[in-house]
Amino acid sequence: MSTNLLINLSYTVAAVLFILGLKFLGSPATARRxxxxxxxxxxxxxxxxxxxxxxxxxxxxxxxxxxxxVIGTLAARLVAMTAMPEMVAxxxxxxxxxxxxxxxxxxxxxxxxxxxxxxxxxxxxxxxVTFTGSLVAWGKLSEKLPGRPILFRGQRPANAxxxxxxxxxxxxxxxxxxxxxxxxxxxxxxxxxxxxTVIPIGGADMPVIISLLNSYSGLAACAAGFAINNxxxxxxxxxxxxxxxxxxxxxxxxxNRTLGNxxxxxFGAAGGATGKIEGEVTALTTEDAYYVxxxxxxxxxxxxxxxxxxxxxxxxxxxxxxxxxxxxxxxYAIHPVAGRMPGHMNVLxxxxxxxxxxxxxxxxxxxxxETFDVAIVIGANDVVNPAARxxxxxxxxxxxxxxxxxxxxxFVLKRSMASGFAGLDNPLFYRKNTRMIFGDAKETLGRxxxxxxx
Amino acid sequence: xxxxxxxxxxxxxxFLGFELIGKVPATLHTPLMSGANAISGITLVGALVGAGGQxxxxxxxxxxxxVVFATINVVGGYLVTDRMLAMFKKRDKVK
Numbered sequence: 001m002s003t004n005l006l007i008n009l010s011y012t013v014a015a016v017l018f019i020l021g022l023k024f025l026g027s028p029a030t031a032r033r034x035x036x037x038x039x040x041x042x043x044x045x046x047x048x049x050x051x052x053x054x055x056x057x058x059x060x061x062x063x064x065x066x067x068x069x070v071i072g073t074l075a076a077r078l079v080a081m082t083a084m085p086e087m088v089a090x091x092x093x094x095x096x097x098x099x100x101x102x103x104x105x106x107x108x109x110x111x112x113x114x115x116x117x118x119x120x121x122x123x124x125x126x127x128x129v130t131f132t133g134s135l136v137a138w139g140k141l142s143e144k145l146p147g148r149p150i151l152f153r154g155q156r157p158a159n160a161x162x163x164x165x166x167x168x169x170x171x172x173x174x175x176x177x178x179x180x181x182x183x184x185x186x187x188x189x190x191x192x193x194x195x196x197t198v199i200p201i202g203g204a205d206m207p208v209i210i211s212l213l214n215s216y217s218g219l220a221a222c223a224a225g226f227a228i229n230n231x232x233x234x235x236x237x238x239x240x241x242x243x244x245x246x247x248x249x250x251x252x253x254x255x256n257r258t259l260g261n262x263x264x265x266x267f268g269a270a271g272g273a274t275g276k277i278e279g280e281v282t283a284l285t286t287e288d289a290y291y292v293x294x295x296x297x298x299x300x301x302x303x304x305x306x307x308x309x310x311x312x313x314x315x316x317x318x319x320x321x322x323x324x325x326x327x328x329x330x331x332y333a334i335h336p337v338a339g340r341m342p343g344h345m346n347v348l349x350x351x352x353x354x355x356x357x358x359x360x361x362x363x364x365x366x367x368x369x370e371t372f373d374v375a376i377v378i379g380a381n382d383v384v385n386p387a388a389r390x391x392x393x394x395x396x397x398x399x400x401x402x403x404x405x406x407x408x409x410x411f412v413l414k415r416s417m418a419s420g421f422a423g424l425d426n427p428l429f430y431r432k433n434t435r436m437i438f439g440d441a442k443e444t445l446g447r448x449x450x451x452x453x454x
Numbered sequence: 455x456x457x458x459x460x461x462x463x464x465x466x467x468x469f470l471g472f473e474l475i476g477k478v479p480a481t482l483h484t485p486l487m488s489g490a491n492a493i494s495g496i497t498l499v500g501a502l503v504g505a506g507g508q509x510x511x512x513x514x515x516x517x518x519x520x521v522v523f524a525t526i527n528v529v530g531g532y533l534v535t536d537r538m539l540a541m542f543k544k545r546d547k548v549k
Contacts (some may be wrong), residue, residue, distance in 0.1 A: 018493055022474045025486050032539040035489050039532040042496065049499045055506035060518040064505055068525025075526070076533035081541075087534060088488045095527040099497045101520035105504035108513045115457060214487050217494040226460060228500045234460055235467045236496035242471025243490045247483060336480055343483030347538055355545035356481050 003051050010048035011232040017041025018236055022243065028356050045232055081351040082308050085341040086141035089134045089210060092217050096130025099123050099220035100187070106227040107183065117174040119226035121186060125166060126220040128190025129197065134213050136198040137206065141340055147203035156264065159196050165189055197263065203305075204382060206340040208251040208262045215244020247342050254336035254362075256388075256399040279430035281417065284437050286444060289411060290451040292435075296373035298329040300365060302402055303345045304338045306379015306414070310441040313352040316378065319445055320354065322452040331358050333365040333375075333402050335383035366403050375407035377428075378441050379414070385426045410434040413441045485538045492531025498524035 018041045024034025055061070072091075079087045103123030109116070139145035166189045173182040201209045218240025225233025252259050293299070301320070307313060320330045332354065338345045346359055369375070377384055384404040387394040404410050405428050412429060414436060428434055437444050478486050501524050504517025 019470065019474065021493075022471075022486075022490070025482060025489055026474070026478045028479075028481060028542045028544070031482055031485060031542065032536065035485070035532060035535045035539055038489060038493060039536075042493070042498075042528055042532070045496065045499050046502070049502050050506075052503060054503050054508070056508055057506050057514075060505045060514055061502055061521055064501075064518045064521030065525050068522040069529045071522075072526040072529030072531075073533060076530045076537065079534065081538075084484065084488075084534070084538070087530075088484070088491060091488070091527050091530050091534070092491050092494075094523040095491065095494045095497060095531075098495070098501055098520045098524035098527060101516045101523070102497050102500040102504060105501075105509070105513045105516050105520065108509050211487065214491055214494075217491060221494050221497040222464065224497050224500050228503070229460070230500055231460065231463050233496055233500055234463050236493050238464050238467035239471040239474070240490045240494040242468045243475040243486065246472060246475045247487060250480075250483075334480065336483075341484055342487060343480060343485070346481045347484045347541070350538070350541040350543070353541075353543065356542050357545050359481055361480050 003053060007048050007051060008231075010044055014041040014045040014048075014232055015235045017044070018239060022239060081348060082311055083142065084347060085206070085210065085339075085344060086138045088341065089138040089141055089213070092210075092213055093131045093134025093138065095217040096127045096134060096213075096220050098127070099217070099224045100127030100131060100190075102224040103127060103227050104183070104187075106224070107177070109228075112177055114174050116227060117177050118170070119223050121170045121173050123220055123223035123227050124183075124186050125170065125190045125193075126216055126223055128187060129194040130213055130216040130220050132191045132194030133198045133209075133216070134194075136195055137201075137209055137213060140198075140201075140203065141206060149202040150199040155196075155200065159193075159264075162189065162193050162196060166193055200264075201262070203340065204337070205255075205262050207337045207342050207344070208248055208255070208259070210341045211244055211247035211251055212259070213244075215241050215248060218242075218244055251337055251342060254400060256396075279427075279432065281429055282435055284411070284435035286437065286447040286451065289435070289437055290448055292374060292409060292411075293323065293328075293448065293452065294326065296323070296328050298372050299323055299331075299374045299376060300369070300372045300404075300407065301330065301332045302375060302377045302380050302384055302404055303332065303334070303349070304378065304380025304383060305340060305344075306381075306441055308339055308344065308348055308379070310379060312378060312442040312445055313348040313354075315442055315445040315449060317349070317352040317354050318449045319452070320358075322449060326452070331360050331365065333362065333404075334359050335362055335380070335402050338380060338383050362400060362402050366406075369403045369406040370408075372407040373409065375404040375410045377404055377410060377412045377414075378445075381414075381426055384428055386428055386431075387426070390427070404428060405431050405433070408433065412436050413444050414438060415440065481542070485535050485542075488531055488538065489535040492528055492535060495524050495528035495531060498528055 021038025024030040222237030388399040501520035
């Protein structure tokens with residue numbers, strides 16, 4: 001009895017550490033400490049659980065922790081910062097799989113009532129969806145799978161049918177727990193549902209789906225908590241579930257779309273009419289760009305996924321230092337959905353030692369966009385597309401954008417005239433004040449840096 | 455433990471989660487996500503009882519697998535978050 005009391009008191013402390021950890025994650029100055037606190041909470045919860053009298057054999061636990069610990073440590077140490085989105089997706093998927101397995105193990109409990117069976121089913125369902133969904137997201141982000149939406153005829157009815165099949169399977173699982181068939185079917189159906197949910201999502205919508213899967217992994221842990229009667233799983237799981245839902249919501253708002261629209265529309269596959277774009281494209285050489293930059297008093301850099309692909313963050317930072325030495329103000333404007341996960345650009349620029357107080361959010365930078373001499377758009381497209389503001393027929397109409405076109409001069413660093421992930425043409429490229437600098441962003445910036453440093 | 459009590463915990467935690475996360479600045483969205491992701495590895499606690507319990511071979515195998523995957527999630531998640539957060543610096547601290 002006293003062991004049980006100790007375990008539950010320690011769980012309370014662990015829950016407090018998780019809560020404080022998340023609270024401290026709210027400010028860059030305290031975030032690292034917050035993460036450490038949260039890790040301590042986890043350590044406490046794990047260590048104290050080992051005192052549980054139901055545990056009689058430590059060999060398998062030790063083996064599992066050693067294997068998982070080595071893999072986790074190596075993965076976290078070795079992964080390149082640019083590969084962070086897929087790494088997060090993969091870790092997330094493993095959490096989901098673990099919850100599925102915990103749900104399965106919970107079936108071996110002696111007394112199973114319908115409610116318990118329902119929560120076991122839910123931890124299998126949500127865990128399975130999280131696992132395979134995250135694997136597909138991982139494949140898309142690491143480009144092992146095509147990044148464009150995968151669509152086929154009758155996809156919506158097929159998915160609706162799959163969802164119904166899942167619900168029916170859940171009912172049968174609860175009614176006939178002694179028949180293992182329903183358990184296996186539940187595993188297979190949830191895995192299929194995870195795949196089907198994520199394949200129609202295009203690359204540009206990845207920030208939404210990553211946040212949503214993050215939320216699911218928390219909900220899976222929460223369901224597993226009900227299945228094994230453990231309150232720390234419920235507390236921690238629902239904290240994560242709530243945080244994932246908030247992030248999902250922020251991402252959806254940043255694209256002016258609803259979650260249902262992201263999940264079911266296969267955005268970008270159809271393209272769509274943007275209306276006629278007037279004007280012509282003006283290309284610029286790096287030499288000419290150099291003269292403009294040398295005279296500039298203020299520059300705003302607008303990065304997008306292309307900066308991550310070209311790994312151009314370090315050379316961007318060099319350019320920033322040189323411009324600052326020249327007496328020019330440099331800031332960065334970050335769109336909430338730039339890149340492939342929430343905050344993707346911030347992490348890359350932090351890696352290049354760009355101070356985070358130079359990274360401005362959309363709402364901070366738009367009101368003063370007219371005052372910038374030059375806006376440098378690096379590998380961003382849809383998030384600076386004025387069609388979102390001006391063309392009511394455009395699929396992205398209404399999406400809040402960074403108004404790069406209001407700057408005095410706009411440099412767009414781009415490989416070619418291919419359209420963005422949304423498959424839309426961008427009127428920004430045809431504006432009078434826009435200059436296109438074609439080529440690999442990293443090379444272009446490298447040349448500018450060389451010119452400025454001589 | 456009864457259902458009402460667990461649901462009570464659930465609802466309060468969800469509200470607390472909403473309150474806590476609503477204020478995180480966009481700069482920290484990635485570390486927040488990966489840090490929260492590490493917390494979701496709490497399912498490890500449930501896996502321990504399966505792996506070390508008095509169960510059949512099946513539950514021990516499933517439990518051990520759950521321990522492996524949950525540990526990857528926890529250890530990897532916290533380390534990667536720490537690695538990211540170590541890079542975030544304010545202007546005056548950067549030379």
